[in-house]
Amino acid sequence: MSSALDQLLHARTGPMTSDLVQRPADFGLGQIPARLQPAATAKSVCGFCSTGCSLQVHLNAAGEAINLSPDPDHPVNLGMACPKGWEALTPLAAPDRATVPLLRNAATGQLEPANWSRALERFASEFKRIQRDHGAHAIAFLSTGQIVTEEMALLGALFKFGMGGLHCDSNTRQCMATSHVAYKQSFGFDAPPFTYADFEESDALVFIGANPCLAHPIMWQRVMRNRRAPEIVVVDPRRTETAQAATLHVALRPKSDLTFLYGLAHLLIARGAVKTDFVAAHTTGFDAFAAFVAEFTPDRVAAATDVPVATLHRLAAIIAERERVSFWWTMGVNQSHEATRTAQAIINLALLTGNLGRPGTGANSITGQCNAMGSRLFGNATSLLGGYDTATPAHRAHVAGLLGLDPALIPDRGGYAYDQILDAVDRGEIKGLWVIATNPAHSWINQSRAREILGKLDFLVVQDMYVTTETAALADLVLPAAGWGEKDGTLINSERRFGVVRKVARAPGQALADFSIFKLVAEAWGCGDRFREWSSPAAVFQILKRLSAGQPCDFTGIEDYAAIEAAGGIQWPWVENRSAETGDRKRSESLKSGFRTPVSGLTERRLFADGRFFHPDGRARFLFDPPRPVPEPTDDAFPFTLLTGRGSSAQWHTGSRTDKSAVLRKLAPTVQTVEIHPDDAAGLGLFSGQTVAIRSRRATVNAVAVVTATVQRRQLFMPLHFPEMNRLTFPAFDPHSRQPSYKACAVAVAPA
Numbered sequence: 001m002s003s004a005l006d007q008l009l010h011a012r013t014g015p016m017t018s019d020l021v022q023r024p025a026d027f028g029l030g031q032i033p034a035r036l037q038p039a040a041t042a043k044s045v046c047g048f049c050s051t052g053c054s055l056q057v058h059l060n061a062a063g064e065a066i067n068l069s070p071d072p073d074h075p076v077n078l079g080m081a082c083p084k085g086w087e088a089l090t091p092l093a094a095p096d097r098a099t100v101p102l103l104r105n106a107a108t109g110q111l112e113p114a115n116w117s118r119a120l121e122r123f124a125s126e127f128k129r130i131q132r133d134h135g136a137h138a139i140a141f142l143s144t145g146q147i148v149t150e151e152m153a154l155l156g157a158l159f160k161f162g163m164g165g166l167h168c169d170s171n172t173r174q175c176m177a178t179s180h181v182a183y184k185q186s187f188g189f190d191a192p193p194f195t196y197a198d199f200e201e202s203d204a205l206v207f208i209g210a211n212p213c214l215a216h217p218i219m220w221q222r223v224m225r226n227r228r229a230p231e232i233v234v235v236d237p238r239r240t241e242t243a244q245a246a247t248l249h250v251a252l253r254p255k256s257d258l259t260f261l262y263g264l265a266h267l268l269i270a271r272g273a274v275k276t277d278f279v280a281a282h283t284t285g286f287d288a289f290a291a292f293v294a295e296f297t298p299d300r301v302a303a304a305t306d307v308p309v310a311t312l313h314r315l316a317a318i319i320a321e322r323e324r325v326s327f328w329w330t331m332g333v334n335q336s337h338e339a340t341r342t343a344q345a346i347i348n349l350a351l352l353t354g355n356l357g358r359p360g361t362g363a364n365s366i367t368g369q370c371n372a373m374g375s376r377l378f379g380n381a382t383s384l385l386g387g388y389d390t391a392t393p394a395h396r397a398h399v400a401g402l403l404g405l406d407p408a409l410i411p412d413r414g415g416y417a418y419d420q421i422l423d424a425v426d427r428g429e430i431k432g433l434w435v436i437a438t439n440p441a442h443s444w445i446n447q448s449r450a451r452e453i454l455g456k457l458d459f460l461v462v463q464d465m466y467v468t469t470e471t472a473a474l475a476d477l478v479l480p481a482a483g484w485g486e487k488d489g490t491l492i493n494s495e496r497r498f499g500v501v502r503k504v505a506r507a508p509g510q511a512l513a514d515f516s517i518f519k520l521v522a523e524a525w526g527c528g529d530r531f532r533e534w535s536s537p538a539a540v541f542q543i544l545k546r547l548s549a550g551q552p553c554d555f556t557g558i559e560d561y562a563a564i565e566a567a568g569g570i571q572w573p574w575v576e577n578r579s580a581e582t583g584d585r586k587r588s589e590s591l592k593s594g595f596r597t598p599v600s601g602l603t604e605r606r607l608f609a610d611g612r613f614f615h616p617d618g619r620a621r622f623l624f625d626p627p628r629p630v631p632e633p634t635d636d637a638f639p640f641t642l643l644t645g646r647g648s649s650a651q652w653h654t655g656s657r658t659d660k661s662a663v664l665r666k667l668a669p670t671v672q673t674v675e676i677h678p679d680d681a682a683g684l685g686l687f688s689g690q691t692v693a694i695r696s697r698r699a700t701v702n703a704v705a706v707v708t709a710t711v712q713r714r715q716l717f718m719p720l721h722f723p724e725m726n727r728l729t730f731p732a733f734d735p736h737s738r739q740p741s742y743k744a745c746a747v748a749v750a751p752a
């Protein structure tokens with residue numbers, strides 16, 4: 001173990017990615033100091049959002065990043081990047097980076113520096129003591145959609161097959177659990193069907209609960225390249241940046257989407273817009289669905305959603321008459337008390353109109369974090385590695401066989417979801433928690449209770465790039481992690497595309513890649529032997545290929561990282577022996593012409609072109625349930641609905657990375673704001689710039705008022721990027737996905 005540690009710490013000063021780097025001709029920049037002279041360029045996929053933009057990182061002769069620029073020749077971003085991408089290197093140099101392990105001194109209550117050996121020894125001894133005293137499942141982890149796939153897979157495998165744990169989840173629960181469950185139930189596998197070319201090839205794009213102008217700016221640029229004069233429909237209670245750019249904005253009542261979507265299905269069926277051939281050949285359950293939506297008459301739907309009957313008809317006409325209709329959804333759908341059925345109501349619209357598997361169509365969930373898709377496939381939280389089912393003995397045996405493990409090591413049931421893990425901590429059932437690359441003491445719902453619960457743990461380990469996060473402040477042990485740009489591995493973007501991230505900078509002090517930390521924990525635990533083959537991210541990539549073989553996500557045709565880079569990323573599935581039919585020629589033609597053209601091959605592919613879904617009968621399912629009332633309706637005491645979400649393209653979640661950039665700080669408010677309608681502001685005597693108090697049944701939080709008609713009357717909007725905000729939110733969850741309903745609770749507002 002100490003020799004493994006020595007090797008790792010020593011390797012930190014070893015070679016970077018220089019072997020993979022292209023050496024351009026001399027730049028002729030003789031006056032510039034050597035360490036700032038560009039000597040070479042590496043490519044790396046951006047580590048913020050799920051778009052997966054490719055960045056060119058310019059390196060000095062030592063192989064260290066000097067600066068970066070968007071990759072001009074990449075099928076995802078076509079030479080563009082948003083402010084976060086341009087600033088991706090800046091957060092690495094922040095002064096609050098975690099540089100050594102920190103252990104809380106029981107006597108003083110302070111976090112104090114410790115060496116890695118002592119930190120790892122404490123980690124193992126505390127977690128083992130907890131297991132001895134309270135049972136094997138009294139430890140848990142909460143992880144992320146923001147580390148590389150190889151790290152996610154190693155973490156899940158180590159925890160379950162090495163440490164004997166069961167309960168683990170990630171921030172993907174806050175974000176993508178709904179899409180995961182909705183696709184799995186409807187299509188038979190968690191499979192977003194689209195490719196980004198679909199943004200450019202639609203005749204109508206319907207965005208539901210999504211604000212891509214701000215949350216996915218480069219995807220939005222792809223929409224702007226659409227030359228088919230598309231209808232752009234935005235379904236969002238707020239008049240967002242995206243809604244302002246739309247041809248039709250449907251400002252529905254918050255959390256009335258399910259009724260609204262059933263109302264659209266009703267109208268489409270009434271108009272005879274059902275693609276009966278497609279429905280008959282490729283789906284089941286349509287008749288029951290048609291009978292169910294018969295009751296969702298326009299008058300009833302209008303009353304329940306505040307959407308005028310004429311608007312319902314107009315949107316139904318757009319969907320019925322346009323040849324290629326694509327539906328896109330994000331957090332306005334996924335974060336709801338009835339999120340899974342809402343996502344499936346969108347899927348149902350695409351199924352009944354036959355808008356799947358063709359260019360410019362699809363029921364398309366846009367993911368959020370850079371590797372949300374990796375965590376959905378290889379996080380090991382909700383399903384076994386590669387999308388296998390934990391409860392099926394044959395699947396467990398298969399996975400164990402592929403990993404060379406005793407099948408008895410593989411748990412025979414799924415563990416708790418995120419909220420259930422916290423409840424178990426509250427009850428005293430879980431005593432040890434390991435938090436990796438997420439900041440629950442800011443981002444989890446109903447924050448006052450969340451922080452209280454974290455305080456009940458016997459031992460909290462936080463593995464992060466920074467020592468200053470709200471969660472690190474509560475930790476008993478902080479493990480210093482390398483971040484994006486300081487390690488290698490793959491990310492999977494929203495359109496199922498693998499991209500490679502490269503080590504282009506050295507992590508500060510003794511910070512280590514999460515991969516190395518997991519390996520060291522395995523050694524400290526005494527289960528390192530089970531993970532000998534998991535020797536490097538590149539080696540794990542080969543294991544993951546094996547796990548994917550024969551699954552819908554099969555990517556056995558991708559040779560290695562270099563093949564991914566050469567192709568500009570590769571979408572799953574990409575099956576062995578098909579690598580020869582590359583789309584390379586078409587790709588360069590379409591890039592040259594300045595337009596994307598529908599391509600099939602290595603560069604871009606969509607799913608379900610053959611109409612075969614992943615259920616054993618090959619058919620997609622129509623799934624539905626009656627809408628339910630919102631969990632916390634407004635009343636006289638709390639008359640406003642509080643909406644929450646992204647506030648600017650320059651801010652990322654809890655701000656731990658983006659707040660470190662002076663450029664990004666200039667592009668966004670640096671204090672908590674709240675948006676309020678002019679009529680409400682006038683009625684309450686509030687004005688822009690004034691500090692107001694937002695009160696819910698759980699807490700009161702101050703914010704600076706922004707008076708604007710982008711929110712409707714009796715609605716407020718607060719960005720999630722400031723730590724107090726989630727003290728207001730009401731803990732409601734979707735029953736199928738257990739995703740929190742962050743976007744609706746009842747509040748009051750008054751001058752502070």
Ligand SMILES: Nc1nc2c(c(=O)[nH]1)N[C@H]1C(S)=C(S)[C@@H](COP(=O)(O)OP(=O)(O)OC[C@H]3O[C@@H](n4cnc5c(=O)[nH]c(N)nc54)[C@H](O)[C@@H]3O)O[C@H]1N2
Pocket residue numbers: 049050175208209210211212214215216235236237238240253254255256257330331332333367368369643644645646647648649650651652653743
């Ligand atoms: N700049 C930036 N970009 C990001 C992120 C970031 O933090 N900063 N985070 C990334 C991540 S992880 C994610 S998941 C994505 C999220 O991306 P989005 O989902 O697009 O962002 P949000 O602002 O959370 O929510 C989208 C919209 O849902 C609306 N909404 C609220 N309630 C309802 C409702 O009941 N019905 C409907 N139809 N709409 C509703 C909100 O008004 C909001 O405009 O962004 C990713 N991109």
Ligand SMILES: Nc1nc2c(c(=O)[nH]1)N[C@H]1C(S)=C(S)[C@@H](COP(=O)(O)OP(=O)(O)OC[C@H]3O[C@@H](n4cnc5c(=O)[nH]c(N)nc54)[C@H](O)[C@@H]3O)O[C@H]1N2
Pocket residue numbers: 144146147171172174175331335368369436437438439440442443444463464465466469481482483484514644645646652653654655656657720725726729742743
């Ligand atoms: N009210 C409200 N709350 C929300 C939402 C909302 O819309 N409204 N959205 C929810 C959604 S969709 C999401 S995804 C969550 C996000 O919530 P979080 O995951 O809590 O937010 P981040 O700020 O992205 O936290 C990531 C952490 O990982 C660290 N980190 C970054 N890279 C690495 C790495 O390589 N290794 C390690 N070890 N650490 C690293 C960062 O420093 C940071 O502390 O927030 C959710 N919370």
Ligand code: SF4
Pocket residue numbers: 046047048049050051052053077080081082083084085086216217218219
């Ligand atoms: S759009 Fe997303 S992936 Fe692209 S540069 Fe911005 S944050 Fe990075």
Ligand SMILES: [Mo]
Pocket residue numbers: 174175176368369
């Ligand atoms: Mo997210």
